[in-house]
Amino acid sequence: MVQPNFPTVPQRLGLYPVVDSVEWIERLLKAGVKTLQLRIKDKRDEEVESDVSAAIELGRRFDARLFINDYWQLAIKHQAYGVHLGQEDLETADLNAIREAGLRLGVSTHDDMEIDVALAARPSYIALGHVFPTQTKQMPSAPQGLAQLARHITRLGDYPTVAIGGISLERAPAVLETGVGSIAVVSAITQATDWQAATAQLLQLAGAGDE
Ligand SMILES: Cc1ncc(COP(=O)(O)OP(=O)(O)O)c(N)n1
Numbered sequence: 001m002v003q004p005n006f007p008t009v010p011q012r013l014g015l016y017p018v019v020d021s022v023e024w025i026e027r028l029l030k031a032g033v034k035t036l037q038l039r040i041k042d043k044r045d046e047e048v049e050s051d052v053s054a055a056i057e058l059g060r061r062f063d064a065r066l067f068i069n070d071y072w073q074l075a076i077k078h079q080a081y082g083v084h085l086g087q088e089d090l091e092t093a094d095l096n097a098i099r100e101a102g103l104r105l106g107v108s109t110h111d112d113m114e115i116d117v118a119l120a121a122r123p124s125y126i127a128l129g130h131v132f133p134t135q136t137k138q139m140p141s142a143p144q145g146l147a148q149l150a151r152h153i154t155r156l157g158d159y160p161t162v163a164i165g166g167i168s169l170e171r172a173p174a175v176l177e178t179g180v181g182s183i184a185v186v187s188a189i190t191q192a193t194d195w196q197a198a199t200a201q202l203l204q205l206a207g208a209g210d211e
């Protein structure tokens with residue numbers, strides 16, 4: 001079986017909130033979250049650098065696994081725990097630079113072919129999505145559903161995996177049943193009427209990740 005060729009992550013990353021501000025990062029760290037992502041879209045590096053560096057600093061202070069979405073050069077510059085990249089991002093990012101800087105790498109996939117591409121890069125984890133319909137991001141493909149997710153998890157064996165897309169509190173147990181090591185969520189937390197209660201319940205279900 002293929003092994004990561006990037007610094008490793010725990011096999012189970014647990015609850016993995018994906019949020020778009022330093023304020024959310026700080027709140028979630030204070031709530032006990034240990035794996036999380038700063039996902040700011042469509043801004044220039046100069047516009048996001050102070051947020052990226054503040055989030056990384058917070059992640060370090062709370063001894064958490066903070067991934068930066070897309071902005072891999074800033075992630076290297078400020079020494080993030082890791083970077084998350086999609087399939088198109090893989091075409092332009094300098095993976096050797098990310099590896100040599102000691103950052104973990106997560107890669108998005110949506111089907112078997114994209115899993116082949118991701119495995120060729122041997123990242124630290126592979127994200128599988130979108131599992132259910134989502135309002136958060138326009139997706140060009142159909143949701144893969146639980147049966148396909150379970151098939152992908154079986155295919156990937158011990159490789160660290162993350163499920164994403166439409167995962168609500170109600171759906172989380174069935175997603176975790178597939179054996180996936182982590183559930184990445186946006187709206188389940190950021191749109192919850194009580195985000196603290198939602199985070200606590202999701203942490204209870206998925207855990208904060210292995211040490
Ligand atoms: C954990 C996780 N999985 C998937 C994604 C999506 O990444 P990508 O396909 O590059 O799309 P954008 O998030 O950049 O719009 C993610 N961010 N995190």
Ligand SMILES: Cc1ncsc1CCOP(=O)(O)O
Nearest residue numbers: 130134136165166185186187
């Ligand atoms: C960023 C991303 N990538 C695939 S689905 C998704 C959004 C997930 O958001 P939600 O948890 O609100 O469905």
Ligand SMILES: [Mg+2]
Nearest residue numbers: 070085086089
């Ligand atoms: Mg991306």
